[in-house]
Amino acid sequence: MDTKWKSRAILAAWIFLFAFGCSAIVTVATDAGDYARKNYFHTADFQSQLDKLIDYLTVFELQDLPIREAKRQIEVTPLEIEEYRFREGDLSQRLAALKEEYDPRITEALGAGDEEIAELYTAELERRIEDLTELFRSDEYARMLIVAEKEREIDAYYREKEHLRGEYMKLRSAFAYRLKDVESGIVYTNVQSEDGAGAELHDEDMRYVQRYASLSTAGRPYRFYIQGGHLVPKPPGPFEGEIGVLKSAPPTSDVMISYNGFQAEQTAFLLYSISGLAALGGSIMLRRKCGARARVNIERLEPFYRRIPLDIRFLSFGVAAIVLLVLLFSADDAFLYRGAEAMIGQSVVVLIFTAIFLALVIVQGKLLREELRSLSALREAWSHALVCRGYRRVKAALLIKSIAFQTMLLLAIAFGFGFGVVPVIMEPEGVLIYFPLFVVIGVPALWLVVKRIGYFNQIAVHVARLAEGQLEPDLPVKGSSVLAALAGHVNVLKQKVKSSRTEQAKSERLKTELITNVSHDLRTPLTSIITYTELLKHPELPAEERNAYIEIIDRKSQRLKALIDDLFEASKMASGHIQLEKEKVDLVQLLQQALAEHSEAMQQSDAQFRVSLPDEPALALVDGPKLWRVFDNLIGNCLKYAMEHTRVYITMKISPHQTDIVFKNVSKYELSDNVDELFERFKRGDASRHTEGSGLGLAIAKSIVDLHDGSLELEVDGDLFKVTVALPAA
16 A cells, blocks of 8 residues: 555656646746846846836937927918918808807707707807808908917827936936937936036946937937927937946835845746756656556556547546646746745645646646547447547437428527516517417417327327237328328338238248158158168068069169258258359250150159240250259159149240240149248148159259249149249340
8 A cells, every 4th residue: 555655746747847837938938038147237127117218318308398389389370371261161162150059959959949058059050150151251260269279289198208207217216327419519317417418327326328329219219309380200310328226225215125036036037947947857866667557557547538438538638737837937037026925835736736737738638649549440430439429419410401490480489488587577568479389380289289299199109009019000191290100101011010920920820830741751761761771681581572572672762862852952942052053055955854854754644744835945044954954843843743634735835035844744732822822942742742752843943043043933723733944145
């Protein structure tokens, strides 16, 4: 147990040190440009403060002009007078605009019976008309108005300037400056010598000095001067001199606060970076001890992790990575900007969370990498993702679009009427609209839902009873809806279940008969062989009887062999494990050969054979030996089962697409109306099974003809037995 906890502690320490090291690398990469400088006076922040000071100097000293002098310099040109007059249109347009502005006011006041207000509006309109007329008539009057406008502009500028004076004085207290206008030779400084002239800045009194060989005020804010009463940009005028930060600057000034803060942050940056890089080195050393343990732990997590859907895993990995990046970029904030207490408190807490999310990213990254190596495993995992499962469910929901549309429509109606209750409660008058809509739409929709649910329940109960084996009457098929179609399909399945049960019962019966017939047909010759073999064991048996017994055993053995061969042949036919060697054969000649094989038996038979064959050849692409077997079996059946003193007809008819061979005789045994049973194995026309034969002839013959893409059909009409073999022409 102690070893286990020790391993976990080492693993946690490695993760924490590695997170600390990663945070230090990010800190160095992002902040080294700021804190790697010599001091605060070489940073962009100080340069911004220095530029702000120069901006204020430009406004308050370098380009300062008293307000009275600015107003005294106001000038008005004839072009300005024309522009001022026609700024809003000519005289007629401006008079029309005034009437449009005041006429509604006067009319409204008179309509309200307030004649005093109407008279005031009328007097004001007349005054403004008089002023406007005077503006277009007198240049001196226009000049007076323009001067007043320029004075207001100057006043606004100087008010804005005075608002900035307090901030300027506070910033100026930390600086010493001496700037000389190159063109005029005027010196601007806040450092005075004993004789009253501007003194040079001494390095021993300064923390930092910035010297300028040519300082331009171009492009700076508040870079204005007064010309003709207008605020216009002053042409760039270079200055030379120096600006420095006083050692005696007030500690409360912005410059000194930033200076002291930068020094503290720079020290913290170096301490954080060095300790973080040392932690990274320590984590590399610890990795040798905890690497194997980490791999074992990850392997243990893999079965549980793979149960999570793939898209959730990717989402979790992405969220963990984003949070980790945020923590890495913010882990040093408290350490750098909030002092020693925050370094001990908040920074450690942030680093702990950074380590946790780093561990999550590493573990998930390794597990995802293993899965991404196998494309088939990735596809399998993606098929079980929530996105894919959701897509399949939506697709299944939309498989029958009518059901999906009806369901969404009914849900929309239900939610609509549900939400509609709220405005009806707030505004009772809304019931006049809500209630008729509910009667016209809501009630029929509710009735439709109840009706469909009842019909569905009826189908579900019917299917459940059908699964229990209860074949109840058919379901009613109402209309052409999907539920009606489902009811129709259930009825069809029920009929197929009935047919399947009938076929199953028939199959069981035929299986029993097959076993019985096979046993009988095989046992009969085998019994004879055993019996006569026992008789041959008597030593005093006469030679004539011995030879007779041997002949019987031989005949029964051949009979048994024929039965087994037929059974084997029928099995091969049924399983399809047989190959045909087709060639072009004359069916007329092939049938004649089969008849020739049975010519002696046909002559000895009591039945009379009538054979009618065409004179021209009947060519077909067949396996000759196997088709000869078909003819042989059918002719043998005629010989065995034809009634005595009747005629047997064998005919052949040729057509362009096929050749038909017909065997027709009168059976000596009573035949069943179900001709399909005659194709079954070991089925004979002689139910008592006293005749020779295996009962496999017709089954084998039909299988062979089917393999040739032909057909063998039986017809029974009373005792008349007819077999028709149809084969496609070559």
